[in-house]
């Protein structure tokens with residue numbers, strides 16, 4: 001138990017993308033601090049094994065691109081836990097393509113996963129949280145949402161859309177005491193790059209993070225996310241320098 005997170009003890013959360021990377025680290029950190037976690041991804045077996053290691057957690061397999069599955073997942077969480085106080089919309093995937101080469105079907109899929117799925121999950125939990133007198137929704141965007149990067153517009157624009165939805169919802173839901181926050185992770189050591197769809201071959205070495213900044217461990221981002229749930233800050237950045245206006249990498 002971490003003293004800074006003690007007020008989370010006994011609460012319930014849904015974490016999407018809990019089978020890997022940032023979502024897995026977040027689910028572990030929440031469970032360590034006494035939160036009962038609904039573990040969401042497509043990988044049923046992985047989630048069931050994970051739930052055996054995280055006391056009070058439940059595997060709630062769902063494909064976040066399928067709205068009926070998203071609704072069913074939230075209903076199952078409500079049935080299992082009797083309440084949902086926290087939603088971490090973390091499941092996501094990259095798609096890199098120049099505008100001219102962007103495949104419309106793939107673009108739609110990425111928007112279904114990175115934007116529409118989180119929107120549907122928010123819509124499903126809002127009435128539950130309102131009835132409880134409040135809650136926390138944390139949506140995982142990306143540092144790329146703060147930039148316009150050639151060859152990355154499908155992904156970065158989806159994350160910019162998610163940030164826009166989050167900050168509008170924050171104001172819309174203020175009176176209901178539902179606090180909506182958006183997190184902008186920097187490059188993080190997960191399976192994200194391996195899972196990113198690339199329209200064009202990636203030249204050797206170009207994906208190596210270099211310069212001043214080293215990639216962050218998933219646990220570092222999980223700390224930011226859980227601290228954000230506690231603080232209720234509107235926008236949470238992996239690093240302060242990300243707050244500076246930036247146009248390129």
Ligand SMILES: NC(=O)c1ccc[n+]([C@@H]2O[C@H](COP(=O)([O-])OP(=O)(O)OC[C@H]3O[C@@H](n4cnc5c(N)ncnc54)[C@H](OP(=O)(O)O)[C@@H]3O)[C@@H](O)[C@H]2O)c1
Pocket residue numbers: 016017018019020021022023040041042043062063064065090091092093094113140141142143184185186187188189190191192193195
């Ligand atoms: N890593 C980075 O550098 C970085 C930087 C900025 C932002 N982010 C964002 O951080 C979030 C987490 O990514 P990560 O880095 O942890 O990547 P990751 O290791 O690839 O994890 C992605 C997670 O999303 C789940 N997922 C993918 N498609 C899904 C679907 N259709 N339905 C339900 N779950 C699905 C995956 O689970 P299954 O495959 O089991 O379904 C997995 O748990 C993403 O939103 C990503 O955009 C990452």
